[in-house]
Amino acid sequence: MNAGHDTAPLPVRLEDFAGPARRALPPEVWDFIAGGSGEELTLAANRAALDRIRLVPRVLSGSGAPDTTAELPGGRAALPVAVAPMAYQRLLHPEGELATARAAAAAGVPFTLSTLSSVPVEEVTALGGVTWFQLYCQRDPGLTAELVRRAEDAGCAAVMVTVDVPSMGRRLRDLRNGFALPAGVAAAHLDPATTRRAAERRSGTCAVAEHTAESFARTLGWDDLARLREQTELPLIVKGILDPGDAATATAVGADAVVVSNHGGRQLDGAVASADMLPAVREAVPPSCRLLLDSGIRGGTDVLKALALGADGVLLGRPVLWGLASDGAEGVSRVLGLLAAELRSALELSGCAAPADAPWLTTLGAGR
Ligand SMILES: Cc1cc2nc3c(=O)[nH]c(=O)nc-3n(C[C@H](O)[C@H](O)[C@H](O)COP(=O)(O)O)c2cc1C
Numbered sequence: 001m002n003a004g005h006d007t008a009p010l011p012v013r014l015e016d017f018a019g020p021a022r023r024a025l026p027p028e029v030w031d032f033i034a035g036g037s038g039e040e041l042t043l044a045a046n047r048a049a050l051d052r053i054r055l056v057p058r059v060l061s062g063s064g065a066p067d068t069t070a071e072l073p074g075g076r077a078a079l080p081v082a083v084a085p086m087a088y089q090r091l092l093h094p095e096g097e098l099a100t101a102r103a104a105a106a107a108g109v110p111f112t113l114s115t116l117s118s119v120p121v122e123e124v125t126a127l128g129g130v131t132w133f134q135l136y137c138q139r140d141p142g143l144t145a146e147l148v149r150r151a152e153d154a155g156c157a158a159v160m161v162t163v164d165v166p167s168m169g170r171r172l173r174d175l176r177n178g179f180a181l182p183a184g185v186a187a188a189h190l191d192p193a194t195t196r197r198a199a200e201r202r203s204g205t206c207a208v209a210e211h212t213a214e215s216f217a218r219t220l221g222w223d224d225l226a227r228l229r230e231q232t233e234l235p236l237i238v239k240g241i242l243d244p245g246d247a248a249t250a251t252a253v254g255a256d257a258v259v260v261s262n263h264g265g266r267q268l269d270g271a272v273a274s275a276d277m278l279p280a281v282r283e284a285v286p287p288s289c290r291l292l293l294d295s296g297i298r299g300g301t302d303v304l305k306a307l308a309l310g311a312d313g314v315l316l317g318r319p320v321l322w323g324l325a326s327d328g329a330e331g332v333s334r335v336l337g338l339l340a341a342e343l344r345s346a347l348e349l350s351g352c353a354a355p356a357d358a359p360w361l362t363t364l365g366a367g368r
Contacts, residue, residue: 008020011334011338012338013298013299013338013342014298014299014319014322014335014338014339015298015319017319017322017323017326017331017334017335018034018318018319018322020322020325020326020327021033021092021321021322021323021324021325021326022034024325024326025092025325027177028174028177028179029091029092031173031174031177031179032091032171032173032174032177032179032208033086033091033092033318033321033325034173034318035171035172035173035174035266036169036171036264036265036266036269037169037170037171037172037265037266037267037268037269038169038170038172038269038270039172039269040265040269041265041269041270042262042265042267042268042269042270042271042272042273043264043265043266044265045265045272045273045276046262046264046265046273046274046275046295046296047296047298048273049273049274049275049276049296050273050275050296050297050298050302050305052365052366053275053305053309053363053364053365053366054363054364054365055301055304055305055308055350055361055362055363056361056362056363056364057349057350057351057361058350058351058352058360058361059351060351061351061352061353063348063351063352063353063357064348064353065344065348066344066347066348066352066353066354067353067354068080068340068343068344068347068354068355069354069355070312070313070355070356071290071312072110072290072292072312072313073110073132073157073158073235073237073256073257073290074110074130074132074157074158074234074235075130075157077108077109077110077130077313078107078108078109078340079107079108079109079303079313079336079339079340079343080303080307080311080312080313080314080343080355081109081303081313081314081315081316081336081339081343082104082109082110082111082112082132082292082313082314082315082316083100083101083104083109083110083111083112083315083316083320084112084264084294084315084316084317084320085112085113085114085115085132085134085160085162085239086114086317086318086320086321087114087116087117087118087187087208088114088116088117088118088181088185088187088208089117089118089119089321089324090118090119090184090185091118091181091182091185092321092324092325093324093325093328095328095329096117096118096119096185097111097113097114097117097118097119097124098119098123098124098127098329099324099328099329099332100320100324100329100332101113101124101127101129101131102127102129102329103323103329103330103331103332103333103336104129104130104332104336105127105128105129105130106129106333107333107336107337107340109130109336110129110130110131110132110157110158111124111129111130111131111132112131112132112133112134112160112315113131113132113133113134113156114134114136115133115134115135115136115147115187115189115190116136116187116189116190116212117187117188117189118185118186118187118188119188120188120189121133121150121151121154121156121188121189122150122154124154125154125155125156130157131154131155131156131157132156132157132158132159132160132237133147133148133151133154133156133158133159133160134160134161134162134239135147135148135151135159135160135161135162135228136162136165136212136215136216137161137216137217137220137224137228138215138216138217139215139216139217139218141217141227144217144228145231147189148228148231148232150189151234152232152234156234157234157235158234158235158236158237158256158257159228159232159234159235159236159237160237160238160239160259161225161228161236161237161238161239162239162240162263163220163225163238163239163240163241164239164240164241164261164262164263164267164268165212165216165240165263165267166216166218166219166220167209167212167213167216167218168206168208168209168212168213168267169263169266169267169268169269170269171206171209171266174206174208174209175206177206178206178207179206179207179208180206180207180208181207181208187211190211190215191215194211194214194215197211197214222249222253225238225250225253225254225255226253226254229253229254229255235256235257236254236255236256236257237255237256237257237258237259237290237292238250238255238257238258238259239258239259239261239292240259240261240262240263240267241258241259241260241261241281242260242261242262242271242272242274242277242281243277244277244280244281244283244284244285245284247260247281247284247285247289248284248285251285251286251289255289256289256290257289257290257291257292257312258281258285258289258290258291258292259291259292259293259294259315260274260277260278260281260291260292260293260294260311261274261293261294261295261315262274262295263295264294264295264296264317264318265295272368273295273296274293274294274295274296275293275295275296275305275306275309275366276366276367276368277368278291278293278306278309278310278311278366278367279309279310279366279367280367280368281310282309282310282311290312290313291310291311291312292311292312292313292314292315293306293309293311293313293314293315294314294315294316294317295317297314297315297316297317297319298319299339299342300339300340300341300342300343300344300345300346301342301346302314303339303342303343303346304343304346304347304350304352304358304361305363305366307355307358307359308358308359308361308363309363309366310359312355313355316335316336316339319335319339320332320335320336322335323335323336
């Protein structure tokens, strides 16, 4: 049916959703989601690191069709995958985060809602899936505490605090485009006056960077993490760690899980690929600390590589946005369905009956 020249080819890998997404979006919105910081060295390094890793499959394991379920913070998921927190999804589709969350719920994977969501948390949790709330600590600690309480009251299953954004990385595409949120897209959890002021002030700069600079806490320390730990009984996930010592400190302070991440190459350009740090981070934290990896995950074999290197799961980032931009909730469902099929195949072909078997695989090319 799709073999003709005038029909779009059937997507057979996650990257196949990028073209339709790019065609559906204004160029500056495409740049906002696709871009990294600086020369985009870290953005490229994320893929290079995952591509370099090689797996040694096992045979005659007698395992049959694999079970893909995995234990993640807040409960068991259909896949060792959660949707990464990504801001302002109404930029991509009128339904925004509601569409993404609906597709994640249907796929049985947690959806992480950003502090910079364009839809309020209560509307997302009302859909009934598993929602994690991603927290950007605010300058005013009272506002941070309020956000945490709001996420709890709305029924979120975990709090994921992002610690790699003391300020926003220099995203050159956004600076060149003078990127600003269009009318009708706003940060649903922040004071609208902040966003409006930043949009008015913008000149030769990026309005999103300006309003985050105005509202985010810039001088966070480990004490703040300890305070946050005391503020909630929900599982606490710390996102944006690359250094094994930082990961060990985060768990000592009470983090239940750590996301090894360089923010998809959007923060420090020249930062190491997150996959390269995963083995050292795994060694540095106790077995009870769950590890998630993101930055560059583009398919089922990437998920298997992350599991083999000691992760309990991954966060899926930009491919979800490609699905959302190309076809709303249906597009995200197709992305997640394709990833599930790829992971089942990768597990079976490597002789793993389940994600929990992956750490026994030998890997080459991983690490520093
Ligand atoms: C458009 C966009 C918006 C993002 N917004 C947030 C955010 O609000 N909070 C956050 O912690 N991370 C945010 N991230 C980072 C993602 O959570 C994740 O770390 C990153 O996308 C992983 O890289 P990948 O997309 O290349 O796989 C964002 C990423 C993108 C692409």
